[in-house]
Amino acid sequence: MSxxxxxxxxxSQNTAVTGPPAYIIAGLGNIGEKYHNTRHNAGFMMIDxxxxxxxxxxxxxxxxxxxxxxxxxxxxxxxxxxxTFMNLSGQAVxxxxxxxxxxxxxxxVVYDDINLDVGELRIRKKGSDGGHNGMKNIIxxxxxxxxxxxxxxxxxxxxxxxxxxxxxxxxxxxxxxQTLARTAETVCExxxxxxxxxxxxxxxxxxxxxxKKQKPAKPQPEQGQEES
Numbered sequence: 190m191s192x193x194x195x196x197x198x199x200x201s202q203n204t205a206v207t208g209p210p211a212y213i214i215a216g217l218g219n220i221g222e223k224y225h226n227t228r229h230n231a232g233f234m235m236i237d238x239x240x241x242x243x244x245x246x247x248x249x250x251x252x253x254x255x256x257x258x259x260x261x262x263x264x265x266x267x268x269x270x271x272x273t274f275m276n277l278s279g280q281a282v283x284x285x286x287x288x289x290x291x292x293x294x295x296x297x298v299v300y301d302d303i304n305l306d307v308g309e310l311r312i313r314k315k316g317s318d319g320g321h322n323g324m325k326n327i328i329x330x331x332x333x334x335x336x337x338x339x340x341x342x343x344x345x346x347x348x349x350x351x352x353x354x355x356x357x358x359x360x361x362x363x364x365x366x367q368t369l370a371r372t373a374e375t376v377c378e379x380x381x382x383x384x385x386x387x388x389x390x391x392x393x394x395x396x397x398x399x400x401k402k403q404k405p406a407k408p409q410p411e412q413g414q415e416e417s
Contacts, residue, residue: 210266211265211266211291212264212266212296212297212384213295214380215232215271215281216232216236216300217300217323218275219275220270227358227361228344228358228360229301231369234373235341238370238374239268239373243259243260245257245258245268250272253271253272253281254270255270256268256269256270269281271323275322276326277326278327279328279330279331280326280330286331292335293331293333294335294336296336297336297337297338298338299339300340301357304319305344307342307369308341308369308371310339312339313340314392315334315335315336316338319340341372375395378395379395
């Protein structure tokens with residue numbers, strides 16, 4: 190390597206965003222292999238996809254969480270997956286908020302919602318916990334409900350008498366995982382908009398649409414033939 194190549198390498202390294210994060214993105218879920226790909230871990234699944242897109246590596250344990258630093262379109266972001274289990278998610282989120290002095294308006298929470306079909310999204314700037322225990326703990330410990338959030342549909346209970354805990358801790362089917370993979374792509378498009386203070390645009394663009402597998406185009410009849 191020549192001295193000029195070395196200078197170029199140093200210059201490219203210095204262009205990276207440094208310093209404390211401007212935002213926190215918290216994906217909610219439960220740790221442990223037995224919870225892998227279960228409905229309550231949709232938040233983990235989405236934030237894993239975001240980390241992969243931006244080359245961030247989880248593995249540093251701080252703030253009662255598995256964390257990673259990412260740079261998304263010039264914005265430095267702390268990615269956070271709480272190690273506390275769902276019901277105590279607020280312990281992890283508020284600890285990171287206090288350390289970096291980040292207000293609720295710059296903490297985006299991604300979590301599951303049983304009131305939405307699998308893959309359907311709801312993006313909001315603030316709101317109640319909606320009965321979600323993880324969000325409930327975050328709001329309780331922070332004293333604020335002004336967290337931007339992305340709710341990811343995991344499907345309604347099969348019937349009203351079905352135990353809620355059993356449902357949210359059940360595994361997604363292979364077909365549902367395919368749907369969620371497409372949903373993760375959409376979340377990775379929505380989050381940079383939210384980091385750029387364009388949450389309204391993200392809401393108008395992505396709310397309500399179930400991430401359906403596109404059907405192959407119907408073949409056109411050859412010239413001289415009629416479509417049956």
